[in-house]
Amino acid sequence: MNLALPPGHPLRLCSAALEIAPLPPERLLAVQGEPTAAFMAPNGESWVGIGAVRWLTGRPGDGHALWAGVADVSPDAPPPTALGVLPFSPHEAPDELWAGLLPGGVVLPERLVVQRGGRAWLRLTLPAAEADTLRSRLASVARELAALPPTESQALPDFEEFDDAETAARYTAAVGDAVARIRAGELVKVVLARRARIAFGAVPSAAAVMRRLSAHQSGAVRYAWCRGGKAWLGATPETLLRLDGRTLRTEALAGTRPESRAEELYADAKERHEHAVVVDAVRAAIAPWVQALPPTRAPGLRRTRGLAHLHTPIEATLSAAPDALALVHALHPTPAVCGLPADRAATLLAALEGEARGLYAGPVLRLSADGTAHAVVGLRGALLAGRLAVLPAGAGIVDGSDGERELAETRAKQGSVLDAWRAFVAA
Numbered sequence: 001m002n003l004a005l006p007p008g009h010p011l012r013l014c015s016a017a018l019e020i021a022p023l024p025p026e027r028l029l030a031v032q033g034e035p036t037a038a039f040m041a042p043n044g045e046s047w048v049g050i051g052a053v054r055w056l057t058g059r060p061g062d063g064h065a066l067w068a069g070v071a072d073v074s075p076d077a078p079p080p081t082a083l084g085v086l087p088f089s090p091h092e093a094p095d096e097l098w099a100g101l102l103p104g105g106v107v108l109p110e111r112l113v114v115q116r117g118g119r120a121w122l123r124l125t126l127p128a129a130e131a132d133t134l135r136s137r138l139a140s141v142a143r144e145l146a147a148l149p150p151t152e153s154q155a156l157p158d159f160e161e162f163d164d165a166e167t168a169a170r171y172t173a174a175v176g177d178a179v180a181r182i183r184a185g186e187l188v189k190v191v192l193a194r195r196a197r198i199a200f201g202a203v204p205s206a207a208a209v210m211r212r213l214s215a216h217q218s219g220a221v222r223y224a225w226c227r228g229g230k231a232w233l234g235a236t237p238e239t240l241l242r243l244d245g246r247t248l249r250t251e252a253l254a255g256t257r258p259e260s261r262a263e264e265l266y267a268d269a270k271e272r273h274e275h276a277v278v279v280d281a282v283r284a285a286i287a288p289w290v291q292a293l294p295p296t297r298a299p300g301l302r303r304t305r306g307l308a309h310l311h312t313p314i315e316a317t318l319s320a321a322p323d324a325l326a327l328v329h330a331l332h333p334t335p336a337v338c339g340l341p342a343d344r345a346a347t348l349l350a351a352l353e354g355e356a357r358g359l360y361a362g363p364v365l366r367l368s369a370d371g372t373a374h375a376v377v378g379l380r381g382a383l384l385a386g387r388l389a390v391l392p393a394g395a396g397i398v399d400g401s402d403g404e405r406e407l408a409e410t411r412a413k414q415g416s417v418l419d420a421w422r423a424f425v426a427a
């Protein structure tokens, strides 16, 4: 084996890949890892990482540290790829619910299964000192994966929602408070979230929960971060950024209706305002990084199963070599999940929500060694802890927002997760 770097150095890693038989990516969530992380794109490409050979906080500049000293001996296979999740706010104190899943970070997985174009590869990355064992360990991990039982096909236990009335009343009151502050000129927009709490009759497998979401929301990016017996997983419609060479693609996604009433979004001044605030903020965030901002354009619609959003794609060419993590930090949090001005909105939402956001609305990352990257926003998700599932969802509050309507919007967003689970329970 011809490694470019001398073995024996603790900072050196070697990485090799082996083609394996494709398998449902969700099945891999049953493999215990510290952590197990998944990123599944609508085009069928998926990455599932198990364990970590490097685990960084995800600060700007960490990208270089991820790949430094990694010798890839399988350059014809899909490249080494890091996966990660970042909290909504690095300043928030985690509560009991999120303990174990936080602080997140960016992980170079020890075992990585990449699938694309109907093919699958297992990649193993190890300290270079263990390079001699790479091939035999690849073969034995491949055998273990091939023998995994199909846990993703298990039926989901029945479930029910509890304590909704109390949190619903608190939410409508918080919307009233926020509107009063917006009218007083303190801020322009704030996104307020609330949790739905679900009790399953028995502990569900994360693989089966994820599979229902994948089947129902195949047009979304599905993600998972599992650690210490808990999982944060979901199917999000929102991309924070995509990088391919110097091409940067981002978007504004805000303004919501049930899918059957999607066309109303165009004529609704409040939704158009909510959306325009996000467009302006995203353009301002990328302005220092790009050669030229694209002309502004009228929003279109993004339809997910059950919901529709106003959507403005924004594409530009970067003026220098990309640093995906720096761009993620420049864009996050957009006013689609926080508000405007961002600092006032963050303070207000923390006070009014009264519960930690944890990984909800935080960036979910796929960073590949070939420089391509995709970051999405951790929405439409559920935190699984034993028989409990907690589903956070929010709605953008501006002048003119009504508490009951915003509450209904958060329920509809939680419904996109619950409907996926129900569809299977009823089948």
Ligand SMILES: C=C(O[C@@H]1C=C(C(=O)O)C=C[C@H]1O)C(=O)O
Pocket: 191, 193, 238, 253, 254, 255, 256, 309, 336, 337, 379, 380, 392, 393, 394, 395, 396, 413
């Ligand atoms: C905050 C959420 O969604 C965000 C808020 C939206 C809105 O206020 O219209 C729409 C899409 C997302 O950007 C969520 O799903 O929890």
